[in-house]
Amino acid sequence: MLDLQSKSLGEEAVQPLNGLRVALFSGNYNYVRDGANQALNRLVDYLLRQGAQVRTYSPVVDNPAFEATGPLVNVPSIAIPGRSEYRLPVALSAAVKxxxxxxxxxxxHVASPDVVGHKAVTWARDRxxxxxxxxHTRFETYPRYYGFGFLEPLVVAGLRRFYNRCDALIAPSESMVALLKEQGMNDDVSLWTRGVDRTIFHPSMRDMAWRRSLGIADDEPVVGFLGRLVMEKGLDVFAETIERLRKQGVRHKVLVIGEGPARGWFEDHLPKDGNGTGVFIGHQMGADLGRAVASMDVLFNPSVTETFGNVTLEVMACGLPVVAAAATGSRSLVNDGKTGALVTPGDTRQFAKALAAYLTDPALTRAHGDAGEARASENSWDRINQxxxxxxxxxxxxxR
Structure with a gap:
């Protein structure tokens, strides 16, 4: 029997898409919260409000991270070895077919290049x-974080085969669109960027009393990390950069927002002597997340795996500058020298230099933060999902 879950949306449609029926395949629609599946749920919400029918096929668990938007059909799956919080769809079963x-x-619409994604594309092509x-992510970069960098060309080849069997691709940043074309993934690549909820992410959410409750003084600048605590987010680069700041005597605290299997590693590798000590507050949601983000002074995002960088946009919407790796996603959001700083991936010396500039110059921080907020205000979810x-x-x- 199929597992079926649904959420009633009850919002008025603004542009009719009556007659459109979308089968969405996702390896993780709602059982772990991340930027990719939240974007998919917002897309489904928009399509349903416009009169389309959408049915999502994804692994289902007993206690998902959040309620699924729209009908959700369970796809057979197994836990990924070493990363059991994620599940791998393994079959397009007779019941699902x-x-x-x-x-x-x-x-x-296929959102992950897994076994079921391949089978779904075949099913569509046959008909x-x-x-x-x-x-949604640069899967080809993952092996380098686990000591298997030599496999990257094989992953690229596999992705190229998968994506070229599709009629079109959609990617969340102009830099990612360009990269996919350069890699020969497909000739038809459209832009599906990301929006930001300004009721949650806004400078007014900043809360100095809350910061004090965490042991952060009002005159103590905060370097923020926001995201899943997994090695592919560049935790090693982050920790090494913070150690450089400590040795240089740059006063700051680190605020870590998020959870994940590498939390223990991250805690162990951040400085412990008070100058740069990490404050870990775990996973946050809604207004609590907006408060935590707005209470930073600068975001440090060393990751090269993002295709867009939802966290970067959310921080910009709170009027804060971003120091990020000059990689896909961030390059399309951060205007180097105006809304933040883009640094060669892995260059901890330059990352530390960029962070120190913000940590020691409040006027620069305000100017680049204001420019970032203006940039973030351009992203409307409904226009993006259309x-x-x-x-x-x-x-x-x-x-055809």
Whole structure:
């Protein structure tokens, strides 16, 4: 029997998409909270409000991180070895195929290049149904963080085969669109950027009393980390950079927002002598997350795995500068020297120099933070999600 979950949205449609039926395949729709699956849930919310029908096929667990938006059909899966919080879809079972055939989608949207994603694309191609893939992370970079960097060319080749079997790709940043084309992943790549909730992420959420409760003095600048605590987020680069700041005598505290399997490693590798000591507050949501983000002074994001960088946009919306690796995602958001600083990935000396500039110059921090907030205000979720619907409709109207 199929596991079926749903959420009633009850919001008025603004642009009708009646007759559009989207089958969405995701390796993680809601059982672990991250930027990718939250973007997918917002997309489904938008499509349903516009009159489309959407059915999502993804692993289902007993206690998901958040309630799924729209109907959710369970796909057989197994826990990923060493990362048991994530599950790997393993089969397009007979029950799922029967449900899929009954739904009779007009478009198949695949959000992860896993086994079931491959099978879903094959299912669509066999029936002449457009297949769209959204790219949410740079999977080819993951092996380098676990000592298997030599496998990266093989991963790139596998992704190229998968993405070229799709009719079109959608990617969340202009830099990622360019990279996918450069890598030969597909010739048809559209932009699906990300939005930000200004009721949560806004400078007014800053709370100095809350900071004091964490042992952070009002005149003590805060370097923030926001995201899953996993090695592929660049935790080693972050820790080494903070150690450089400590040795240089740059006064600061580190505020870490998030949870993950590498939390213990991160705690062990941040300085312990009071100058740069990390304050870990775990996973935050809603207004609590907005308060924590706005109470930083600068975000440090050394990761090169993001295709967009939701956390970067959220911090910018709070009127704060960002020091980030000059990689896909961040390059499309951070205006180097105006809203933050872009640094060669892994260059801890330059990262420390960029951070020190903000930590010692409040006027520079305010100026770049204000510019970042202005940039973030351009991102409207409904306008952004309509771009995905436009890709669906373009493929449906093309001669096939």
């Amino acid at each position: 029967k449900d899929l055939a009954a739904f009779d989608p007009s478009v198949v 002449g149904i457009p297949a769209v893939a959204s790219v 771009a995905v619907a436009d890709t669906y409709l373009r493929l449906l109207s093309a001669d």
